[in-house]
Amino acid sequence: MKTTEAGKRTASKTAEVGPTMSGSEILVACLEREGVDTIFAYPGGASMEIHQALTRSKIRTVLPRHEQGGAFAAEGYARATGRAGVCMATSGPGATNLVTGIADAYMDSVPMVAITGQVPQAMIGKGAFQETDIYGMTLPVVKHSYLITDIREIPRVVREAFHIAQTGRPGPVLIDIPKNVQQAKTQPVFPKQVQMRGYNPNRTASDLELNEIIGLIQKSERPVLYVGGGIITGNASDELRRFAQATQIPVTSTIMGCGAFPESHELSLRWLGMHGAAYANWAVNGEFELRQSPNEPMKKIAHGADLLLAFGVRFDDRVTGKVEKFCETGTIVHLDIDPSELNKNRHVHLPVVSDVKYALGRMAEMLEERPIEKKFSAWHKQIAAWKKKAPFGYNVTEEVMKSQHMRDHLKGKESEVILPQMAIEMLYELSNGEAILTTGVGQHQMWAAQFYKFKYPRQLLTSAGLGAMGYGYPAALGAKVACPDKEVVDIDGDGSFLMNIQELATAHIEKIAAKALILNNQHLGMVMQWEDRFYQGNRGHTYLGDPENRKQIYPDYTAVCQSFNVKCERVMYRKDLRGAIQRMLQAKEPYVLDVIVPYTEHVLPFIPAGRTVADMIWQQG
């Protein structure tokens, strides 16, 4: 196709015209223009054209061993950097295998561009080999999506896709490209700017609204900042620190917000919610006597927040429990860039639509001019008492001593038992709190967040909203590719790790030195915990070991890793733990520690789903 003379003239100002190229080459040229340095892509019939073009590009193509691994790796890359992660798969099963990763990116607002090959246009709708309507299938889990029907659309679509994925509230964008479009040829016109009538992600609060927030702070006695992933995606950590310091308001975060505010800071309340810090939950909701049944009245011991500043959060049910009871007596300000989050899960007193970086920065400025007079001394005293009363903790209980684990694996060496929390604490110590952590989903995920204190944003990469098991190791690979100079450790469960164990091959072949610390309790720990609490301990397919031979750890991860040419150690005794973690951290290659832990541990504190802080179990026994 030729560009007309007139077309060329206007193009030179707003666009750049390239030489004649194939659709797949245009796509790769577009990715290069977006600054993409890595793509996680598994080839197949409908995407091999693009792989051919990638062999001639400076973009690094990482070959995962399963498309889901590729999607999670792209997410790990994106969460670690804030730049869109790019993954690609072929049509049909390749594309459907990406769906869990796309849904995960959607739930946690992770910028991602997912590219899928599609069967040739003439074959669409004919039930062709490896044909699925991936555009239709992913509609509820994408921020936006494209099915390219004309080769000339490629440059505009890619430009828009990256813009949409990375601006406003980030999210995944899908681009589906039929094979005939990849093979067609044209002279591409690369637009310099994006023009979309229906998309305007830039929103900032007015000074009037921000002044109202400051006014509420002036009037409050017990304010709390409740911050989330929005602070991290909005790159607003510095502004948050300035604002918190200027106001002296204690800060609690969601799991998505871990690291948005340094957890070692004296104003930090760590994270809140179902398994969050008891003191964070009390600070927001008030302290209550533990009741035995949700039918009993709630008896208040001490007041919680009278002002909750909810910034970049979405009142997730794992945070709020019974949502009407969440910060029931406080005034709530909800500030978010996404207007649809306001008054969605929780009705609030002051909803404000704004970019959080702007809002916090502007308020910090205002406070410099007119500082807050309040010191909130009584409130800080109360919080200090709560922190002292209920820190995250653990101990070797009678139940652990009597457990099957002890009988099977630690006979005569009972004092050498390793609790999962100990392993994370030791990792925290030996990595100086500087590592980037990824996790699978379950008990180990909660412990990782509890016993590692995050100093920086983008330090904890975890599947929070979707809760996708198998996320940890591929995400660690993506993060390590993005940040080769940082230590990246996947804290995983034996169930989660097995779900994407094939990515050990990616780690070895691509020389990605991501580490994994498996807390192996031979069980699906979190479901087991619910079985213990709510189903009288009846095991509903939550044992992952070999029931015929319970004394043997199954599967044997050291043997599995050996076959992948990845170094692995099994650690059974406490005396061996420190040395093993040190060796893992010193390794310049992928390294797996299979740490055998008792299955009897429960994650505490624990607010059962849909309950309140008065139902929070926080003491063992």
Place this chain on the structure above:
Amino acid sequence: MRHTISVLVENKFGVLTRVAGLFSGRGYNIDSLNVAPTQDPTASRMTIVTRGDDATVDQIVKQLNKLTDVMKVVDFRENEYVDRELVLVKVSVDSKTRAEVMQITDIFRAKIVDVQPKSLSIEVTGDEGKIEKLLSLMKRFGVMDLTRTGKVALPRKDGKAE
């Protein structure tokens, strides 16, 4: 509560599915839906009539606003807009009832668009009240078939229904 929602969208494939998905994903039915291009051929206007509690409809409107291909959403309030619907209805008649049906048609300023030995096809345009009234009067003659465009609506105030 019944809501009439006007949505200005890019005239592209896939937009209708995205919009409809926001309703179906919440278990909400769309009572009627009308889509056609506007004076700008690259934009289409959808008029959607749905029933639901205000909080859910409010959430749907916010989600509609989030769609990249949606330019403007208005959840119309009573009396703020004019609305019309066009209905084609085939009424069964015989020599005794034909005259009466024609008379009613006349009163409603509707039009007879086809005449068959045993039926009359009537075209009626109007707001909801008028149409429901006509249809209820036709019921006793026997409605053989019916098709309607769904409501179309524009705001009353000056300027574009942006």
